[in-house]
Amino acid sequence: MDIASAQRALQVAQAALQQGRLKDARSALTPLRKALPRDKAVLYLAARLARAEGDPRGAAKLLEKALRTASRDAPLWAEYASTLDDAHRFEEAEKAYTKSLKLEPGLVDAAIDLAILRHRRLGRPNALDDLRRLAAANPEHLRAWRNLALLEREEFATGPAIRASEHVLARTPNDAMALSVRAYAEFDSGRSSLAHFNRALAAVPRDMGLAVKYAAALHAERRSHDADRVLGQVIGAEPFNIDALHARAQIRWEAALEGDPLAGFAEAVARPGCPAAVWGEYARLAERHRDPAAAMEIARRARVALGDRREVELMTARAACEADDFAAHADIFDAIARHGDTGADLLRARWLARMHRWDELSRLGQKLLRAGHARDILPYLSLAWRGSDPERWHWLERDGALVGTLDIGGRVRDLGALAEYLRRVHSARQQPLEQSLRGGTQTDGMLFARISPEIDELRNAIADAVVEYLAQLPPHDPKHPWLSLPREIRRFTGSWSVRLQSSGYHVGHIHNRGDVSSACYIALPQTLGSGDSLVEGPEDGWLFVGEAPREFGLDWEPVRLVRPEEGMLALFPSWAWHGTRPFSAGERLTVAFDAELG
Numbered sequence: 001m002d003i004a005s006a007q008r009a010l011q012v013a014q015a016a017l018q019q020g021r022l023k024d025a026r027s028a029l030t031p032l033r034k035a036l037p038r039d040k041a042v043l044y045l046a047a048r049l050a051r052a053e054g055d056p057r058g059a060a061k062l063l064e065k066a067l068r069t070a071s072r073d074a075p076l077w078a079e080y081a082s083t084l085d086d087a088h089r090f091e092e093a094e095k096a097y098t099k100s101l102k103l104e105p106g107l108v109d110a111a112i113d114l115a116i117l118r119h120r121r122l123g124r125p126n127a128l129d130d131l132r133r134l135a136a137a138n139p140e141h142l143r144a145w146r147n148l149a150l151l152e153r154e155e156f157a158t159g160p161a162i163r164a165s166e167h168v169l170a171r172t173p174n175d176a177m178a179l180s181v182r183a184y185a186e187f188d189s190g191r192s193s194l195a196h197f198n199r200a201l202a203a204v205p206r207d208m209g210l211a212v213k214y215a216a217a218l219h220a221e222r223r224s225h226d227a228d229r230v231l232g233q234v235i236g237a238e239p240f241n242i243d244a245l246h247a248r249a250q251i252r253w254e255a256a257l258e259g260d261p262l263a264g265f266a267e268a269v270a271r272p273g274c275p276a277a278v279w280g281e282y283a284r285l286a287e288r289h290r291d292p293a294a295a296m297e298i299a300r301r302a303r304v305a306l307g308d309r310r311e312v313e314l315m316t317a318r319a320a321c322e323a324d325d326f327a328a329h330a331d332i333f334d335a336i337a338r339h340g341d342t343g344a345d346l347l348r349a350r351w352l353a354r355m356h357r358w359d360e361l362s363r364l365g366q367k368l369l370r371a372g373h374a375r376d377i378l379p380y381l382s383l384a385w386r387g388s389d390p391e392r393w394h395w396l397e398r399d400g401a402l403v404g405t406l407d408i409g410g411r412v413r414d415l416g417a418l419a420e421y422l423r424r425v426h427s428a429r430q431q432p433l434e435q436s437l438r439g440g441t442q443t444d445g446m447l448f449a450r451i452s453p454e455i456d457e458l459r460n461a462i463a464d465a466v467v468e469y470l471a472q473l474p475p476h477d478p479k480h481p482w483l484s485l486p487r488e489i490r491r492f493t494g495s496w497s498v499r500l501q502s503s504g505y506h507v508g509h510i511h512n513r514g515d516v517s518s519a520c521y522i523a524l525p526q527t528l529g530s531g532d533s534l535v536e537g538p539e540d541g542w543l544f545v546g547e548a549p550r551e552f553g554l555d556w557e558p559v560r561l562v563r564p565e566e567g568m569l570a571l572f573p574s575w576a577w578h579g580t581r582p583f584s585a586g587e588r589l590t591v592a593f594d595a596e597l598g
Contacts, residue, residue, distance in 0.1 A: 001035040013045050017052065025049050040066045044076065047083065056086035074104035082113060090121040108134065112144050119151060123490070123598060128155065135164070142168050142175070149181045153188070155491060156449040161185040176204045184213060190425065190450035193217045208234050212243050215251065220444065222427055224255035231264075239268055240278050249285060254428040254441075261433065262286060269301070276302070276311035283315045287322055288434045295319035314343060321351045322551070342373060349380045353552055358388035374481045375512040378575035383548055386556065395480070400560035402482070402573050403545050404469040408520065409567020411461035419523040419589055421454040422497045436579065439504030440588075447591065448495040458520075458591065462569060463489060466516060466595060469571045482573050485515055490598030497522075497591050505582040508549030511574040514594025518571050519543055521564045525586025528564060539563075541583035545572050549579070564588070 001009075013028035026049060032042045043066035050059035063080040070076055081096030097114035100107055111134055118127035128151055135144040149164035162185045168178035179200035186193035197214040204210060211234050218227035231248040234241055245264045252261040260266070265282035268274055279302040287295035299316040306312050317336050320329035333351050336344040345368055352361040365381035378396075385393035412418060428441040435442055448459045470487040477483040493514045498506075511517045528541040539561060546559025562570045572578060574594055 001031065006032060006036060006039075010041060010045065013049075017045065017049055020052075022049065022052055025052075038065070038069055040070045040073070040076070044079065047079070051083060051086060056083050059083045060087055060089070072103055074100045074107055074110075076100075077103065078107055078110035078113070081110070081117075085113070085117055085121070090117060093117055094122060108138055108141055109143065112141075112147055116147060116151070125490070125598065128152075135167075139167070140171070142171060146175070146177050146181075149178060149185075153181055153185045156188065156446045158185050158189045158449045158451055162189070174203050176200070176207075179203050180207065180210055183210070183217075187213065187217050187220070188446055188449035190452060190455075192221060194221065208238055208241055209243065212241075212247050215244075215247055216444065219251045219255065220427055224251055224257060227251050228257060235264055235268075239271055240273075240275055242278055242281055245278065246281060246285070249289075250433050253289070253433045254430060256429045262289060269298070269305070274305070276306055276309060279306065280311055280315045283319055285433065287319055292319050292323040296323060310339060313339075314347065317344070317347045317351070321347055321354065326351065326354050342368065342371070342376075346373070346376055349377060353380050353383050356387060356553075358384045362388060369481060375515075375575055378481060378573075379510045379577055382546075382575075382577070383552065383554075397546055397559050397576075398474055398483075400546070401474055402576070403560040403562070404472065404571045405562060406465045406468060406569050406571070407565075407567055408461045408465050408569050411464065412457055412567070415522060415567060418454045418458060421452065422522060422589060422591070423499065425450075426497065426499050436506045436509040437498055437500060437504065438507065439502070439582075440498060440500035442499075443497045446492075446495055447497055448492050448593065459492075459495075462518075462520065462591075462593065465569050466571065469516075470597075482515070482575070485597045488597060489516075490596045493594045493596050495591070495593035497589070500580075500583075500588040500590075502585045503582050504588060506579040508544075508547060508577050508579040510577055511594050513596075514574045515597040516571055516595045517574040517576075517578070518569060518591075518593050518595075519562075519564075520569045520591040520593075521566055521589075522591060523587055523589035524564055524566050525583060525588065527585065528583055528588070539581050541588055542581050543570055543578065544581065545576050545578045547579070548577055 009028050009032050013025045013032070016025035016028060029042065029046055029049060033046060036042045043062050047059040047062040050062060060080065060083045063076065063083055067076060067080060077096050077100035081093045081100060084093035084096055094114065094117060097110055097117065100110045101114065112131065115127050115131035115134060118124035119131070131144065131148050131151065135148045138144055145164050145168045149161050149168065152161035152164055161181060165178040165182040165185065168175050169182065183193055183196035183200045186196045194217055197210070197217055200210055201207070201214060211230060215227040215230040218230065228248060228251060231244050231251070234244040235248065238244065245268060248264045249261040252259065262282065262285060265278065265285065268278050269282055279298065283295040283298040283302070286298055296316070296319045299312065299319050302315060303312050313336050317332050320326060320332050323329070333348050337348060345364060349361060349364055349368070352364065361380060361384040365377045365384055368377040369381065382393065382396055385396060409415060425443050426441045431437050431440055432442050448455060466489055474483060525541065541564060543562040543564065544558040545562070548554040548556055
């Protein structure tokens with residue numbers, strides 16, 4: 001093949017690739033690869049084609065071959081790094097980006113990608129600061145600012161996310177990504193965001209994820225009927241949009257709208273071609289909203305519609321695990337054991353705990369612990385060891401020494417004003433569809449992302465208190481799955497307020513999205529825990545930690561009981577079972593959060 005023919009073939013392949021005509025691109029590249037097997041441009045295009053076809057590992061091999069003859073080509077190293085990122089070879093990708101920037105420090109896009117990789121994939125503590133510096137040094141490089149806005153919002157840094165998106169919009173007023181981030185961040189802030197969503201949806205009217213969040217914004221501003229209508233339009237366009245179906249069920253339930261909250265799911269599964277994921281979410285919500293028998297019936301119908309698939313087996317096992325006759329379903333859990341994946345193993349762990357088969361649970365739990373699933377399996381390992389290996393259980397739980405309380409009332413100028421603010425943001429009419437509270441309401445979204453002086457003050461007081469709590473824990477233990485963690489907050493992964501009314505309580509539960517969890521008491525009934533209750537006893541309204549939920553059929557005492565006091569912050573490992581005793585009268589207003597250590 002002569003040079004002119006090769007150049008024409010390269011141009012044809014490149015154009016086909018840019019237009020998404022992958023088959024034509026491959027046809028053009030095949031003879032080129034035979035004629036010029038070591039040519040950098042041919043290998044580069046072949047790698048781009050492999051990535052487009054969903055083969056990042058194959059693409060990486062092609063780029064490695066190209067780099068053997070072009071080892072000082074900085075953009076090629078950056079492309080190789082991006083490909084390694086796609087292939088989930090994150091540490092290698094970091095090295096490749098570093099190499100490209102060493103060869104050519106002015107590759108701003110490579111520097112942006114490196115900062116994103118370090119922040120999202122590798123959890124490097126200063127990576128977001130690197131991106132902030134890059135954006136500040138390159139005010140006209142809007143890709144840096146778009147990504148900065150996105151990452152700031154992911155970290156719930158609402159003000160910085162708004163400022164970064166506004167920087168982009170000042171230069172390109174119709175930038176779809178900046179408009180979307182601006183709307184999301186304004187929603188997070190707790191202020192009215194409807195105008196921002198309308199502006200964003202005008203730019204990207206087919207963005208169904210944006211429309212679902214717009215519905216959440218309508219619901220937050222007590223326009224739940226409008227939210228239901230918007231979600232109906234999304235579902236009309238995409239009948240199997242699981243986010244829209246879930247949001248509609250949640251909003252109908254919380255706002256006490258007429259009709260069955262799960263009607264959308266019922267309509268979806270009646271349609272031909274309904275995917276297994278929608279069936280599974282329908283069964284899961286039915287178990288929470290109705291009962292395990294309803295979920296079992298949905299799983300039975302899914303088997304008829306979909307056949308004996310892994311997803312159907314797992315949704316059947318999930319419902320069977322919560323059923324009153326859970327012990328009769330050993331065959332289901334024997335069947336999913338052959339899958340050998342994490343989802344199946346965690347379901348088996350819960351069932352083994354309900355069966356009190358502690359030795360089997362211990363073996364399975366330690367396997368999952370070694371595989372890096374501490375947040376999900378430690379609650380069950382605690383039960384297994386308490387039932388079969390008390391010495392190891394004491395080592396894990398430390399007899400309540402992992403639970404701490406601190407007074408932050410003096411760090412908040414006016415608890416009463418904070419309580420009034422929180423009451424205003426409780427917009428739901430009843431408890432969430434699938435959370436642990438009973439007889440109350442919970443705020444939606446990230447409470448700490450709200451822009452208000454009350455929340456700023458509370459967040460700062462809590463952050464300082466968590467530092468004190470971590471400092472007074474038992475010594476670092478490299479063999480302990482929790483005491484081996486760093487003693488610094490990496491980020492808050494969730495924050496919300498709960499308002500329980502008379503007879504309200506939390507069922508026993510755990511959190512698996514953080515390392516440290518909490519209860520901060522803002523307002524309490526005067527008689528809480530006084531022994532005056534006619535319904536409960538002197539522990540009414542108290543927090544319990546380390547007590548197995550009722551469904552496990554155990555009469556074990558909690559590791560720690562905490563009597564709430566206004567201004568108190570209680571802290572404990574996120575994997576520890578915890579809940580509250582019911583109380584007879586009044587209002588119990590709290591703030592809670594999960595924090596990730598790092």
